[in-house]
Amino acid sequence: MHHLSRSQEAKEMFQAQSHLYNHTFNFISSMSLKCAVQLRIPDVIHDHKCPMTLPELASALRIHPSKMIVFTASCTLVPKNGEEEEEIKGYDLTPPSRLLLNDKVTGLSPFVATMLDPALVSPWHFLGDWLQGNNHDDCRDKLNNSFEAAHGVNIWDYGRKNPKFGNTFNRAMAGDSQLMNLIIKDYKETFEGINSLVDVGGGTGAMGRIISEVCPGLKCTVLDLPHVVAGLPESENVKFVGGDMFESIPSADAVLLKLLLHGWSDGDCVKVLRKCKEAIAGKNKERGKVMIMDIVIGQTDDDDAQTTATKLFSDMLMMTVGPGRERTEKEWEKLFLEAGFRRYKITPMFELRSLIEVFP
Ligand SMILES: C[S@@+](CC[C@H](N)C(=O)[O-])C[C@H]1O[C@@H](n2cnc3c(N)ncnc32)[C@H](O)[C@@H]1O
Numbered sequence: 001m002h003h004l005s006r007s008q009e010a011k012e013m014f015q016a017q018s019h020l021y022n023h024t025f026n027f028i029s030s031m032s033l034k035c036a037v038q039l040r041i042p043d044v045i046h047d048h049k050c051p052m053t054l055p056e057l058a059s060a061l062r063i064h065p066s067k068m069i070v071f072t073a074s075c076t077l078v079p080k081n082g083e084e085e086e087e088i089k090g091y092d093l094t095p096p097s098r099l100l101l102n103d104k105v106t107g108l109s110p111f112v113a114t115m116l117d118p119a120l121v122s123p124w125h126f127l128g129d130w131l132q133g134n135n136h137d138d139c140r141d142k143l144n145n146s147f148e149a150a151h152g153v154n155i156w157d158y159g160r161k162n163p164k165f166g167n168t169f170n171r172a173m174a175g176d177s178q179l180m181n182l183i184i185k186d187y188k189e190t191f192e193g194i195n196s197l198v199d200v201g202g203g204t205g206a207m208g209r210i211i212s213e214v215c216p217g218l219k220c221t222v223l224d225l226p227h228v229v230a231g232l233p234e235s236e237n238v239k240f241v242g243g244d245m246f247e248s249i250p251s252a253d254a255v256l257l258k259l260l261l262h263g264w265s266d267g268d269c270v271k272v273l274r275k276c277k278e279a280i281a282g283k284n285k286e287r288g289k290v291m292i293m294d295i296v297i298g299q300t301d302d303d304d305a306q307t308t309a310t311k312l313f314s315d316m317l318m319m320t321v322g323p324g325r326e327r328t329e330k331e332w333e334k335l336f337l338e339a340g341f342r343r344y345k346i347t348p349m350f351e352l353r354s355l356i357e358v359f360p
């Protein structure tokens with residue numbers, strides 16, 4: 001084929017156009033992933049027990065084969081080659097799509113579905129106006145974030161008023177906690193000498209149950225909003241308390257804050273941390289500590305580009321769905337000192353999460 005030679009300037013413009021369209025269409029990757037989760041494609045392939053051809057998959061999903069191409073373009077499927085180089089035997093699961101299986105140990109399908117639920121996506125349409133302080137509804141008081149601009153209430157009141165969303169959100173967070181099953185044993189000594197633990201904002205208790213399985217003597221109290229913990233089944237070692245962490249936190253040897261503080265402003269974090277300090281003051285002073293499992297920006301020098309980008313997306317997300325943000329070590333340290341703590345220790349746990357132990 002004969003190409004007319006283009007000027008360098010025109011070439012750069014068309015490359016720029018392609019780049020721009022790529023960013024514009026990036027949401028299609030997310031939405032294809034959401035659709036794959038909705039259709040339970042990972043479970044269908046897993047249940048088939050060997051790679052599936054596109055016609056087999058299309059038939060199992062009751063989808064026209066021509067429409068299957070969209071899923072091969074998302075990260076959920078990988079082609080398995082046959083003997084001939086060009087021959088594709090079928091499609092199999094990738095490591096990320098294995099995490100989407102409805103499995104007891106891992107299970108991130110609810111996380112994907114919730115993060116891409118219209119309730120969490122619609123606030124992005126309000127971001128520009130919210131950043132400039134232009135609220136659509138003049139009658140409303142100052143709105144704290146784009147979620148409030150979109151829905152008129154904060155995410156927790158929205159979850160209370162819309163139980164379907166609230167339950168989905170809680171399942172998403174429980175799925176994130178389930179992954180801790182893979183490494184919790186490595187952190188057993190972190191809980192040594194601790195007889196009681198309060199998991200503040202612990203949702204439906206997934207983390208409490210995981211910890212109590214590896215530390216059988218440990219009594220765990222899960223504090224969360226009353227509508228979140230109402231009617232949840234308790235066990236000998238995992239109990240629930242409905243309340244408000246800004247008002248009071250039950251006393252214990254240690255307090256756990258998993259993915260909690262990143263959802264709040266610096267001022268709110270300092271208030272919660274002061275309440276945590278009161279909660280651990282009375283008991284086992286030697287061992288008393290706050291254990292934070294959260295994101296640290298720039299955690300290690302060898303954070304790969306994808307991990308860094310994911311943390312920065314998360315920073316934008318926290319600003320959009322709430323008053324929160326992700327923090328660097330320096331920013332975390334400032335909160336601890338302001339709340340009256342003296343010392344902390346950061347241990348990177350895995351790509352997206354660190355354990356920060358904070359001592360009075
Ligand atoms: C992002 S979720 C984290 C859940 C859990 N820690 C985890 O990692 O799976 C934050 C939790 O904080 C709870 N929460 C929000 N405001 C709260 C408050 N004032 N007092 C207690 N819990 C609260 C929410 O209901 C939610 O379960």
Ligand SMILES: O=c1cc(-c2ccc(O)cc2)oc2c(O)c(O)ccc12
Nearest residue numbers: 155176259260262263314321322352
């Ligand atoms: O909607 C969310 C999502 C998260 C979240 C982000 C990144 C992760 O690696 C895990 C979880 O956390 C939230 C949160 O803490 C909050 O207060 C409100 C909403 C969300």
